[in-house]
Amino acid sequence: MKLNTLLQSWLLSSLTLNVAASTSFFKEVVPTKRLTEDSMCQKLRNMEYAVRGKVVIKADEINTLLKSSPKGTFNFDHIVYTNIGNPHSVGQKPLTWPRQVLALADLPNEFGIDHPDVEKMFPSDAIARARQIKDALDGHGTGAYTHSQGPLQFRQEICDFIEERDDLKKGSVDPKCIFMTNGASSGIEMILNALISSPKSGIMIPIPQYPIYSATIDRFGGTQVGYYLDENKGWDMNVAELERALAQAKKEGVDVNSFVLINPGNPTGQVLNKKAIQDILKFCSKHNLLLLADEVYQENVYREDAEFYSCRRAARDIGLDQSGLELVSFHSTSKGLYGECGRRGGYMELMGFDSAVRDQLYKLASSHLCSNTPGQIMTSLMVNGPKKGDASYEKHESEKNAIFESLAKRASIVSDGFNKIPGFSCQTVAGSMYCFPRVEMPQGAIKYAKKTGMPVDTLYAVSLLEKTGICVVPASGFGQEEGRHGFRTTFLPSEEEMVRVVGAVRDHYTAFCNEYK
Amino acid sequence: MKLNTLLQSWLLSSLTLNVAASTSFFKEVVPTKRLTEDSMCQKLRNMEYAVRGKVVIKADEINTLLKSSPKGTFNFDHIVYTNIGNPHSVGQKPLTWPRQVLALADLPNEFGIDHPDVEKMFPSDAIARARQIKDALDGHGTGAYTHSQGPLQFRQEICDFIEERDDLKKGSVDPKCIFMTNGASSGIEMILNALISSPKSGIMIPIPQYPIYSATIDRFGGTQVGYYLDENKGWDMNVAELERALAQAKKEGVDVNSFVLINPGNPTGQVLNKKAIQDILKFCSKHNLLLLADEVYQENVYREDAEFYSCRRAARDIGLDQSGLELVSFHSTSKGLYGECGRRGGYMELMGFDSAVRDQLYKLASSHLCSNTPGQIMTSLMVNGPKKGDASYEKHESEKNAIFESLAKRASIVSDGFNKIPGFSCQTVAGSMYCFPRVEMPQGAIKYAKKTGMPVDTLYAVSLLEKTGICVVPASGFGQEEGRHGFRTTFLPSEEEMVRVVGAVRDHYTAFCNEYK
Structure with missing residues (x-):
């Protein structure tokens, strides 16, 4: 058995560092820092x-x-x-149209949408949309802080998108309940921050899970309550396992207040069916758990026998949207077909939240001033793309x-x-x-x-x-x-x-x- | 004495809400939420x-x-x-050249820098710079996550900027010590997170201060240790007051580990002179305090008898840059003459930090993946603008x-x-x-x-x-x-x-x- 040199030197260097740090000689030589790992x-x-x-x-x-x-x-x-x-x-190449709109939204009018040669470089629907975006930004452009939750018009577009996606009645989703965020991560962090009031605050997370959850729960000092996905059944969800995990946590004195669902799954790649999603909602409702739905891969469903079924739609389908169930759904421009990770665009939608808590989240968002405007614009474009007949429609769809x-x-x-x-x-x-x-x-x-x-x-x-x-x-x-x-x-x-x-x-x-x- | 209607209704509505929430009747009617203010x-x-x-x-x-x-x-x-x-x-109108570079950096090559009509709309130096930026992003464009601290080349430009601003020897600032951030706020938050290990962790902040400090200290559960600025002396700093504040906090059992300086001042508008800055550094060194220097207004100095004097330069001038003093300086694209707030661009530079702590900050930055790329680009442009002879130089300077x-x-x-x-x-x-x-x-x-x-x-x-x-x-x-x-x-x-x-x-x-x- 032989390790190659690099691996060996890496292992050795870790060991060396640990040894060095524990000798008192070493401690005396290095000047004392105020901020150390200890x-x-x-x-x-x-x-x-x-x-x-x-x-x-x-x-x-x-x-x-x-x-x-x-x-x-x-x-x-x-x-x-x-x-x-x-x-x-x-x-992966970026989609063309969103980048064209973004570029025009950033350019001052006389060098962009009003430039005499603009139509030589940009399609008409990108120009028109950039104009709309400038209006949505109240004429302040992309360099001003926006409303802490994002500009109202962008939030309205998100509402329309959700309503259309989930076949909800017009007006079911309120722009007040939309927070535009720097990617989904910052939304997840805000909600976990609010949920963790003591080391006993427990959040149910899938195992395996995407480590932003475990990392953020650790950082805010809460307790991870893991529920296992069933690998032999294609990483399916199992209500008996949920009940087991919850009961065990309660026995250990954990105050479980919420439940994380990642669908489609990261790292597991499964897409849950309707029944599984509805079962989770019922489980959350029964035990009064706030549901965090990580739905950033909603466009990434590849099998013909699978379909993305949102928690929002499930809530409506089984009548839990009016019952007080607290649901937050996260979405992002980083995944899907945009793949615009560097943009840090995203949003979260709150359903059934206490309005005083929503005000607290607004305060938290305000202390960060706002999410970045290019990310907001990309989100607006993702939820409201070119329409049939627009100059870029065919190209955009084919890309x-x-x-x-x-x-x-x-x-x-x-x-x-x-x-x-x-x-x-x-x-x-x-x-x-x-x-x-x-x-x-x-x-x-x-x-x-x-x-x-x-x-x-x-x-x-x-x-x-x-x-x-x-x-x-x-x-x-x-x-x-x-x-x-x-x-x-x-x-x-x-x-x-x-x-x-x-x-x-x-x-x-x-x-x-x-x-x- | 008469309040006008709006103010009156506002006060009344607050009172009403409090009354309603405290009646048991109301509690029974409203369904119990899991996440409430309580x-x-x-x-x-x-x-x-x-x-x-x-x-x-x-x-x-x-x-x-x-x-x-x-x-x-x-x-x-x-x-x-x-x-x-x-x-x-x-x-305030945005500066033209940075927006032109940004637009070209976002556009796919064939629709931007390589478009046959690009020179009709964009000046040559914007095109050239966009090309460099695309290289700095490793050819991945603005849609990819970058290195968690920001692309190496941008960080190197920041190092060059600091060295030139402070007349430091070439190579004094290490790109490893630069973290590009979503505005200055997210850097401040990262450092305060690391500094607050218990409710006794004390951070000295000026009074008056910019509320991101008090807010974030509260949120992470540390203790604010206020030192008063001297209003009668134009909001000057007073070492005796610093000693008083520190001694009092120590007496109260607070473990003061750091000191926040905001210069030029927010909300106070003062610009501290060399001696005041050097005195603060000596104070921090004497008491082994980590210094957080909020220097986001470094370009906003209006009086001819005032000059921005950075903590980094002061450290070098009085020989504290090699002594182990821990200093972090924050900068941003939101202020200065760019005023690009919505961009959420910024950086922090660490000096004298324990490398293990720097690794921990890298881990924290990684859990957010990276700061947004348009903000990173704007930062690169802010620290490295058009040079004499470039097509946009005169216009940029005059704007x-x-x-x-x-x-x-x-x-x-x-x-x-x-x-x-x-x-x-x-x-x-x-x-x-x-x-x-x-x-x-x-x-x-x-x-x-x-x-x-x-x-x-x-x-x-x-x-x-x-x-x-x-x-x-x-x-x-x-x-x-x-x-x-x-x-x-x-x-x-x-x-x-x-x-x-x-x-x-x-x-x-x-x-x-x-x-x-």
């Missing part, structure tokens, strides 16, 4: 965030080395970043379709491909941008990992990175059943690259099993 | 943020009424929002100068104007965008305010709003000595409007004194 907020220190964790830091280091090292130093010529849902970073169809193909490439690797098992990916294969780890790896105090799937992920340049996130970063191992990968790089990735993962796994048998 | 995070509930507080909410309500009411319903035809430093919302000169004029209009009102006293405004006059309140107003439990300067600000349409922030929202009263106003509306505002404030004050004599 004196800082320990909740923040102990927070874990795997998506950009140790493996990714290592990948960035190798990426830098790659540029300065002679050819042949590594077995690969580039890092394949499949650790994060960041479509444009791995080749979106191409992205969608390719994503659907890639979803199959990875889940089918991984499933064919002996020792791997991968649920079918119905939605989102991820798959989450289970990987049997060789005994030698398990033993070695135990000895070094590193989760075995981190050992695996580091090895995969160093041998192939493929950067995945160890499954332990998302939570999983004891004894299960694996990783999360996106399928965002090109179809060709994903085929290569599957092959490289297979070959590496054979070598890894030999190395650690 | 069950939510109490630190968040108790947090105050005055800049967009009650008076502004009232202003927004009137603004809506204004649009739907017949002419003559109010004494004014528009609200003058001087509550917030939001230049573009009150008529900046026009904004600067007009701000300088308006600073005098308000501080001189308020000073001439009997009962008002206003320190000269040397910098920033605000002035903070002291106002003698009539006894009747003080008594009435006491009776209703409302700070008297809130009563005053609401009255000013309702009679004149001018929206200021009560001084109590920023902190002030017991018995002092007043308000903060920006001087961002046009010169003409600011002359009118001063007159209207004077006339209203006479009427207010009569009403409450």
Whole structure:
């Protein structure tokens, strides 16, 4: 059993640092800092965030080395970043029309919409929409703080979008209940901040989950109450398991006040059916739990037998929209077919919230002044795109379709491909941008990992990175059943690259099993 | 003494709500919410943020009424929002060149920098810079998440800017120590999060202060340790007062770990001289306090006898840059001459920080993925503008100068104007965008305010709003000595409007004194 040099030096450097820090000699030499890992907020220190964790830091280091090292130093010529849902970073082209509108909205009128040559560069519907956006911004342009929740007209467009998507009566959704946010993350953070009043405040989260939840709950000092998704049933939800998790938490003195649902699933790629969603709503209603619905992948549903069914629609369908059920749904421009991550656009919709709590959230939003205007504009465009007959309609639709169809193909490439690797098992990916294969780890790896105090799937992920340049996130970063191992990968790089990735993962796994048998 | 109808109804509605909520009948009728003001995070509930507080909410309500009411319903035809430093919302035009670069950076190449007609609409240096920015973003464009701290090349430009501004040796500032942030606010929040490890964690803040500090300290559950600025000496800093405040806090068992300096001052408009800055650094070094330097108004210095002197430069000048002093400086695209608030661009530079703490801050930044890319681009442009000889240089400089000169004029209009009102006293405004006059309140107003439990300067600000349409922030929202009263106003509306505002404030004050004599 032999570790390659990089991995070895990395493990050694971690050990060295720990040893050095614990000798009193070292402590005397280094000048005392006021803010250290020991004196800082320990909740923040102990927070874990795997998506950009140790493996990714290592990948960035190798990426830098790659540029300065002679050819042949590594077995690969580039890092394949499949650790994060960041479509444009791995080749997805931005949709054209939203960028054209955005550019015109940013340009002062005389250099943009009113420039004599504007029609040479921009289609008529982009010009018209930029004009509308300038009106929505009260003529202040993109450089002014907006209303803390976002401009009223954008919020109204979001309401219209939700009503149309869910076939709700016109006027069912109130712009007062919409908060535009910097991506979905900042909305999630606001709600968790409000929900966590003491260490006993419990939030039910799926296992596996997207680590923004565990990280933020840790940071605000609440308690994670995990409920397991059923891997053998395609990561389905199981009400008995929800009841078990809740009962156990209550027995332990946790005051469970809320429930997180991620649908379509991250990292698990499932799309829940109507009954499952309705069951969750009933469960929340029965136990008086506030429901956080992370629905940022609502456009990313690839299987013909699957369909996105929003919690908002479910609430209406089973009559819980008027009953006082508290629901917040998050959406984002980062995912879907826009993939505009860097824009940090998004919103949350509150349903059934106490209006005094809504005022408190308004206050919190105000202390950050407002979310960024280009992100707000992108959100407005996402929920209200070109209409049939508009100059850009055909092009926009065809760009979106191409992205969608390719994503659907890639979803199959990875889940089918991984499933064919002996020792791997991968649920079918119905939605989102991820798959989450289970990987049997060789005994030698398990033993070695135990000895070094590193989760075995981190050992695996580091090895995969160093041998192939493929950067995945160890499954332990998302939570999983004891004894299960694996990783999360996106399928965002090109179809060709994903085929290569599957092959490289297979070959590496054979070598890894030999190395650690 | 007679309150006008709106104020009366506002006070009554608050009272009514309180009464209704306390009757058991009401409690039975309304369905129980899980998340209420009582069950939510109490630190968040108790947090105050005055800049967009009650008076502004009232202003927004009137603004809506204004649009739907017949002419003559109010004494004014528009609200003058001087509550917030939001230049573009009150008529300041954006600088042209940064918007042109931004638009081209957002456009896909074939529709932007490579479009055959691009030179008809855009100057050559904007096209060239957009090309560089696309390279800095690794060819991923503005739609991808960047490095959690911002792209390396942008951070390097920030380092160059700081080194040039402070006449530091090339290479003194390390891009690893730069974090690009959504405005300065999110950087401030990150640092305060790290600093507050228990309710005893104390942060020294000026009184008066910008309420993001008090609000965020409250939200994270730390302790504010106020030190008073000396109003009679133009809001100067006084070391004896710093020692007093620190000693008192220590006596009360507070573990004071840090010190906030806002220079140029918000809300106070002073610009500290070299000695004052150096004294603060020595004070922090002596007591091992981490220094948070809010330097977002560094370009907003209007008096010829004043000069911005950064903490970074002071540290070098007195040899504290190598001593281990921990300093973080915040900057933003929202202020200065850009005034690009909606962009949410900014950065913080860490000096002397423990590298393990820096890693923790990196982790925290990563959990938010990255700051928004248009904000990052605007920051890059702000720190590295057009150079002499570039196509846009002359125009860019002349636009900046026009904004600067007009701000300088308006600073005098308000501080001189308020000073001439009997009962008002206003320190000269040397910098920033605000002035903070002291106002003698009539006894009747003080008594009435006491009776209703409302700070008297809130009563005053609401009255000013309702009679004149001018929206200021009560001084109590920023902190002030017991018995002092007043308000903060920006001087961002046009010169003409600011002359009118001063007159209207004077006339209203006479009427207010009569009403409450």
